[in-house]
Amino acid sequence: MNLRCQSCGAELVVEAELRTTVCPYCAAPSVVERPPSVDSPAPTFALGFSLTHQAAGERVRAWARSRHPWTHSGLKRAPLEIIRGVYVPAWLYSARAESEYTASIGEDYKETETYTTTENGKTVTKTRTVTKTEWRSLAGAHAEYVPDVLVTASRGLPNVELAAIEPFDLRALARYAPALVAGWVSEEPSLSREACLTLAREEAQALVARRLAAFMPGDSHRELRFRTRLEAESLDVCLVPVWVLAVRYAPQAPPLRVVVNGQTGVVHGKPPVSWVKVALTVLAVLALGVGAYFFLGGRS
Template sequence: MSEPGFSQGDVANTTYPCGGCGARLEFAPGTTALQCPYCGHRQEIAVGDRTIRELLFSELSGLDRKPVGSIGKYVFVCQRCAARTETNETASLCQFCGSPLVIDPNASGQLVPEGVLPFAFDRGAASEHLKKWASSRWFAPSALKKVTTAESTKSTYIPHWTYDSQTVSDYNGARGEYYYVTETYQQDGETKTRQVRHTRWYPTRGRVARDFDDVLVPATAQLPVPVLDKLQPWPLPDAVPYQQQYLAGHFALRYDLEPESGFEEAKKRMAPVIENDCRTDIGGDVQRVDTVATRHNNVTFKLMLLPVWVATYIYAGKSWQVRVNGRTGEIHGERPWSKAKIAAAVLLALVLIVTIGYLMSRNGA
């Protein structure tokens, strides 16, 4: 017998019929409601009894979940046209009729998200952000304007882990204090003096403590981590407890990074902050940190879904992507360079240099 959440069987698909025309409702960005894309009927998302919880990392092994590597593609059966769609996403659209497909999180085999940061602006506003971004890329080909078309953008919820940790760190290092020595030297036959700075080092050790809150780690490898990091900051206080309705009509990636691996990445993100605390504690004019041993206490975590508009376009046979933070409008994108525009700019610069040189020579004459 096949299990829900695996490619051998179907998964529970949740849809929300329109009370006006019977079509399928979709979440309307910037609101707290579902809206029909055909008749405009709106239905407020009911406030449930769920809250955004911080889960104890120490209890992770006891949570009901399947290893990422054992989960195949989900098979959605559209409740409108009965078409079957295989996907790695937890929310999608039917490839035949466009109806929203949202997985029952309890059937996914994965941990259920604790919170979701809903999209704050719709496709039209996303296109305006992209248009401004494209117009500011001076040396990009004219084809870059294609990213402003509505058809090229997808509203996608990206899974992120967040971690809280109360850290205590013992360090060994050295404090450097400047002192100055007067030196004499000869210049143009004259004897002169100058102050030369030196550093006197003193070994030191100590302990620092810091509480980290909501250290974010992207939980998917489908988008480059450096790109997702550049979309920060995320207004996490605006997040709401997870409800499937917020995914209706949008895409949502499932996580492919286990929370244990995510915590190892979170530690790496905490390390520079802890080292800076050590340097502050050492004091002096300059510091050296040789070793740091950190203990993580009362670690908690949760899974969050964060909104990103993803625009894809083709240029010179290559696929390029631009990503927009679905709350703040922050943009990070890939773009090709126009050799013709660069050559024209270089030629114009040379003409200006020659012209200025000519005018200066005439004025000098």
């Protein structure tokens, strides 16, 4: 059965008995049946859940307890049964990165210098060792393989939230078969391939930048500039296991969402602040201030 969330745009696939009227990603009660998609790319790989529903619930509880005291109590109260396991679509990207770079490489050396100072009213000359840096310019080419960049293909789960619970253990990657996701909610890629490819290339470029910086010789470097071509790109749809707790307090307010890596148990959620608690605290502090004013004023 194919469903669409009219709020976040997730394109869900569930078995008839798992039919839901509430979106597992955003808790919006606006899930409608949709026709089967014709052009959605089929998954190539899938990673199975290894964290149980109960274990995921315990991780979320521990996470909520460890948050700020202003954490929305609704999150602490949320029944853990509403945590849903979702096979989230992601793109698995790899490429060969060919970079040309220029940089200024610093080599440190020690030098002894003399200086004068005043001791017991007399001017004395002393020596000390200082570190200085000599800069030379360097240009070169660097090629490397960038494997396993994972970016979301879901409208329901933004890439920053997926990145926050990465990494997944891709050694457990299996070729996709419908039986793997039977009994679970899954989603079809709902973001365009082009949008995801842009995300993946940005992540690959950022990775190359970090590796190039680490590759630079010398004691330090500055003005590292490079141009990278990504060649032999490969891109496959991969379903990844995520436990999602989504709660909506008010129809207009955005949902609170906590996501748990279905393999490793890593938890991510924005610290949901209760503005009521913040306001009460501010009022209490103000009241103390006013009380102190009148107390001291009354005595003078």
